[in-house]
Amino acid sequence: MSEFIEKLSEDLKPFKPAKPVWFRSLTLVFIAIFLCLGYPAYFGFRFDIMEKITEFSFLLEVFSLIFTIVFTSIAISYVNIPGVRTSKYLFITSTLPYLIWGLTAFFGLSSNLDASVLGLSHFTISSCFVDILWFAILPLAIVVFTIRSGAPTLLLITGLLAGVYSVSVASLAQELYCGYSDPWHIVSQHFFPIALSAVLGTILGRLVFRW
């Protein structure tokens, strides 16, 4: 073992410590803002954006996603550091806004059946689900790079957070671009991809973030 320690110490070079948590969290939040605004700025904002910003349901969706992105950014920055005890509970906080949005979306779906049935037609013509997944590739690549530059020890939670962060960014961008707002569309095309990414992230986390 002493030979091994000797080898490791010989291998040492001066290095810079990782950036502090607040810095990494802010970086992820700024990347998210840039991508969320950049996507609709390039493809065009939804036609009814001015009306929508006064609607409670739209604001709830947008703010749920904003809070999800901010909290997951903080949580991702924390889970990268071994020994931070609170990291285990951060994922609950970070997914809470998303879950609240989910509950209200399902409530809207069940209390407005006519609109839901009408929304079925959008299911076939809209490709928001696929668009969101495509657009999530870029934030996912960024967040995977960020996580892999650290030392995550809770791999399942890290995978879940990475999935939720990247698809939330894509979903928020799509929210500002897509003109459909009936409950069925929101649940199936905007809400469901995040749930899917959370499940996939949890499953793949151990594979992707193992070090």
Add this chain to the structure above:
Amino acid sequence: MVEEKNSQSIDKKQWIIWMELVQNGDKTAYKELLTKSEVLVRNFLRKKLQHNSPHLEDIVQEVLMALHKAKHTFDLSRPYTNWLYTIARYKYVDYLRKWSKTEKYEVYSDFDFDSFLATEELKLELDDDLENAISSLPKKQRETVEMINLKGMSISEVSKQTGSTETAIRVSAHRAYKRLKKILTGKS
């Protein structure tokens, strides 16, 4: 035991001082830090593993390697031992998970090569074939078989000489035996 107590009684500030020096590339401080950390990790793992577990050395090595890889993630404002134990726990679980997958390939150093060859007559007949079969093995497997079965070295000795872990040697030996069996039974 004395060394164990010494490592545990190290002042929290001392770890931080070492880590600060390590960040500046001080090799002596790093060696000191690793040596003291090794004692802590060994003690930590002893509580989790059974006494004299053959995996202890491998896991300690994995933890020190992980510490080396993740040293930039240490925050000087946080306690060093928390950081170290979290890495140790992570590597311990990771090692056990990995090991449980390869467990079925485990062979032991007291592998009875003679009984594998069945009888003395068959052994004589197979001498040439065996030599050819061994020489047809991939380099790593051939070296493993030669060291264990021809030179009579133990798994740990082979591990030290080749720089591979004991688990890797066992897996390599198992694959070699399987391959030899296939070649030899195919010929007979």
